[in-house]
Amino acid sequence: MKYCFLLLCIFFSLVVDALDYRVVSRGSLHVRSGAGSEFDVIGKLASKDTVHVLKMEGTWAQVEFDGKQAYVSKKYIMPLRGTKQQSADDFFRGLWGLFKQGPISYLPLLILLTLCFTLLVRRMFRDSLEIKWIVGGLGLVAIGVMELIFFFGYNGLPWFCFPDEVGWLWTVVNFFLYGFVLLKQLLLNLQVIREICHESGYNLSVGVYSYVVAVILAIIFYLADVDMGVYLICGFLVARCVQIVMNYFIIRNFWRASIVSILFLLGSVSLIASSIFFIGVVILLAIGLFIAGSGDRHYYVVYRY
Numbered sequence: 642m643k644y645c646f647l648l649l650c651i652f653f654s655l656v657v658d659a660l661d662y663r664v665v666s667r668g669s670l671h672v673r674s675g676a677g678s679e680f681d682v683i684g685k686l687a688s689k690d691t692v693h694v695l696k697m698e699g700t701w702a703q704v705e706f707d708g709k710q711a712y713v714s715k716k717y718i719m720p721l722r723g724t725k726q727q728s729a730d731d732f733f734r735g736l737w738g739l740f741k742q743g744p745i746s747y748l749p750l751l752i753l754l755t756l757c758f759t760l761l762v763r764r765m766f767r768d769s770l771e772i773k774w775i776v777g778g779l780g781l782v783a784i785g786v787m788e789l790i791f792f793f794g795y796n797g798l799p800w801f802c803f804p805d806e807v808g809w810l811w812t813v814v815n816f817f818l819y820g821f822v823l824l825k826q827l828l829l830n831l832q833v834i835r836e837i838c839h840e841s842g843y844n845l846s847v848g849v850y851s852y853v854v855a856v857i858l859a860i861i862f863y864l865a866d867v868d869m870g871v872y873l874i875c876g877f878l879v880a881r882c883v884q885i886v887m888n889y890f891i892i893r894n895f896w897r898a899s900i901v902s903i904l905f906l907l908g909s910v911s912l913i914a915s916s917i918f919f920i921g922v923v924i925l926l927a928i929g930l931f932i933a934g935s936g937d938r939h940y941y942v943v944y945r946y
Contacts, residue, residue: 662718663720672684672711692704701715779832781826788915855880884905886906
């Protein structure tokens, strides 16, 4: 858990929405009065021009144009990340810009509060397994919340998806780092299912098999170039709900079942939201599932409620 959380802290500290973007269209980029192709064209931007982005709205970006708010297609702009060293003033202005970017502004506070709480509990309850379980649960919740904030608040690809801006070395390294974080989270979710099975002797788990089916179908749909993502996500969420209902019959304790179900649902939804960016990451998760299935004893941890 601690390595997964620390890696996420590092990752999310580098995916902050860039304010300045560069136009990457081959020709001129139309600037429109609203977020849609049906709105009037009020100007044009040339290729490699720099534009100041205020926020993202679906497939459109709200920008500053001639002192007014306008919109351009998000497909034709990329974050501008220069290689020049920034001064201290530029650094602090960038930090202040972070705290003004809507939902993402809560990430530093969430990281700080979770780390402080973890350190406090470790100092006060060093030998308590129950408190450690609570801390682990809070860490899992924090990870899920951070991923959902990124998915709904950032509304764009992670920063390392642009090798021409950050270099292929950073792209490759952070791609595998991203996959490693999601793999760790997947194993944490499987631990919740294993705990349910351990308490009840119930061996067939809808939760585990839904992961396997979702990964296999995602790869098949991608290779066949079939757009079935919405149906796949809906089916996966239905499987989550079935597992949650089964939790209450298996655990037979309302509060314990509720806590396990919340962790299970939040972890599953945030995992899907984070892996939806890359089919490559989904393939890494498939490999992780195979490794987890062949080495259950290595990852198996029994929690006491």
